Amino acid sequence: MGGYGSSRWSGYIKKPLVEQAELVLDSHQLMQDTVCTVRLTHLLLVPTPDGPWRFQSVNVRREGTRHVVVQWLSHTARVAMQTTPALGGTVRWWFTCPLCQRRCRKLYLLHVDATFGCRRCHNLVYRSAQTAHRHLDAAHYVEQLQRALTRLRRETARLSSNRA
Numbered sequence: 001m002g003g004y005g006s007s008r009w010s011g012y013i014k015k016p017l018v019e020q021a022e023l024v025l026d027s028h029q030l031m032q033d034t035v036c037t038v039r040l041t042h043l044l045l046v047p048t049p050d051g052p053w054r055f056q057s058v059n060v061r062r063e064g065t066r067h068v069v070v071q072w073l074s075h076t077a078r079v080a081m082q083t084t085p086a087l088g089g090t091v092r093w094w095f096t097c098p099l100c101q102r103r104c105r106k107l108y109l110l111h112v113d114a115t116f117g118c119r120r121c122h123n124l125v126y127r128s129a130q131t132a133h134r135h136l137d138a139a140h141y142v143e144q145l146q147r148a149l150t151r152l153r154r155e156t157a158r159l160s161s162n163r164a
């Protein structure tokens with residue numbers, strides 16, 4: 001099997017998982033306090049025509065005081081940053097999601113040729129949330145079975161009392 005339809009599980013369509021993102025940028029890790037130095041070097045694992053897979057570095061640099069520029073393969077994304085006051089007179093840095101313009105801590109790249117976006121824009125869920133969903137489904141199924149069993153018992157009792 002395979003394909004999109006196979007990811008259906010008793011009526012729910014699975015959303016892509018946060019854990020499946022190719023690259024996650026964390027604004028709190030990336031920009032430290034008021035100095036806001038870019039601290040992380042990211043690597044992206046990409047397929048190549050000659051070899052199986054290769055690590056490609058992802059270049060993140062600051063541009064002025066309010067933007068970072070992310071470069072990977074032949075792509076460039078310019079992301080606006082914003083701050084909120086933090087303890088000790090420092091600031092906390094956030095990304096402005098390029099897709100919805102909301103403030104967000106993390107940006108996700110689902111595919112090397114895709115666009116950075118927040119969790120909401122990419123419709124991402126955490127693995128734990130999906131597991132919880134599955135438990136709910138299972139509980140619902142058990143409940144339905146129990147109801148069917150009760151109906152069956154009642155019907156059996158009715159039939160046997162009719163016969164008597």
Ligand SMILES: [Zn+2]
Binds near residue numbers: 098
């Ligand atoms: Zn967004």
